[in-house]
Amino acid sequence: MISSNLSAIFYLVSGILFILALRGLSSPDTSRQGNYFGIAGMIIAIVVTFLSIGNFSISLTYVIIFLVIGGAIGAFIAFRIPMTAMPELVAGFHSLVGLAAVFVAIAAFLNPESFNLGNIGDIKLASLIEMSIGAAVGAITFSGSIIAFLKLRGIMSGAPITFSGQHILNLLLGISIFVLIFYLCKTQSSNIFWTVISISFLVGVLLIIPIGGADMPVVISMLNSYSGWAAAGIGFTLENTALIITGALVGSSGAILSYIMCNAMNRSFISVILGGFGAEGSVDDTKQKKDQKPVKSGNAEDAAFLMKNASSVIIVPGYGMAVAQAQHALREMVDKLKKNDIKVTYAIHPVAGRMPGHMNVLLAEANVPYDEVFELEDINNDFANSDVAFVIGANDVTNPVAKTDPKSPIFGMPVLDVEKCKSVLFVKRSLSPGYAGIDNELFYKDNTLMLFADAKKMTEDIVKNLD
């Protein structure tokens, strides 16, 4: 049994260790150490909780059993999950944090004595507000993340689902949550508490269904942020510093990532959240153009020839590479090119893939050294001095229309200046437009060679032809 003052200090220590864990991620060299800080912080928080409750009865045995069960499931998932499935894994994990927050809030509501929050039907006002906000945000995080998970996993179509009056409905539901929390504080009625949680589950679903697949980087970051705010809400209820600090850190981290992702698409956060992007648009227009304009297409042999005679190649990976699991074949190709003294670098657009940093992880998995991988602003000037750009699975992020046509939906979005390369190799399964539903001018340029195939298959063929 330790005093509550002492345990508060330990919780502070664990909060600081969590800050150091995030700080470590400023460079890959320090990141592993950072992760250990995070683990240490977690162990301290859990052990201190046991000690401060000081209850070593049979209950504790059960707690440890459940802890081990959850831990074993988590460890199993962590070791088995393929790196390409990282976005859905993170979405799934967010949903668990959200649900855990809801359950802790429910437990506190049903048994406020054990949390020192007053008695049933007479819970302290501040605590009641905090726990209902925590529960509401947690519920939104849970159901929203489930939808994001289903979309990323492909169980649910990635296409936006919209219906008329959607935004008004969301707004009304959002307002009703606040009104109900107000009445909850007046009446302490458990029925209202359950209603708040149910409506929040509904809001989570409604918030995410109108958002399309390629906006997922924003959605995941946003849900990341929500899970933090939910934890902070519960932290206030429990008067626990570690939870408050962590919740604030995670909340702001997710918010910053959402901001970075929105910037990278030149879209406002509001417009992403309102959703529906890419649902309709200029698809008909695209079909007409396709018939009119000639496209040069080639095979693996042509591609191998072009690259062999180049002195520098820039690789532009996108979501298609992840889908085709082409990263290992790609790395093999690059190894061969390097043997021929060709300089190879990778250019990554911030929203390539389905979550922030998605491409970097896949390339790291394929043993690509991280100092060969560059972000958009660091490499964009190099395209003009390079011989070949090898675009694999990316589309909208290379579209020059974003710089030239103010009417285009993606106008103003920062794009990779792929067209400035002497020649462009574009691996794609068909001429179909990307997520934004617009045609890519790059397909029709004279210096573009289209390679119509599955990304992995094509890369493997190129490897064979490089010998």
Added chain:
Amino acid sequence: MEIDPFIFRLSIFILSIFIGYYVVWSVTPSLHTPLMSVTNAISSVIIVGAIIAALAGVSESVFTISSIFGFIAIVLAAINIFGGFLVTQRMLQMYKKKKDKKK
């Protein structure tokens, strides 16, 4: 007049948001995916609340309605803690520098 302890917690909260803001901006973009998985793991410190709930109703019985919610929350949070830290570790192991290859 005495200051409400809530204000202290609010101060910690606001200051932590600022710390988070500056720390996260310094995270290199190539590590954004590990950032998400590690923030996910640390936000599962909510397990603290779950443990308190689970250890509550002792005198009568181990499993009350409230403690059952606590036990389920422990499982959920534990999945996240182990899963989150381990998968982050797995990812970070993969980030390697270029090895000096002599040609």
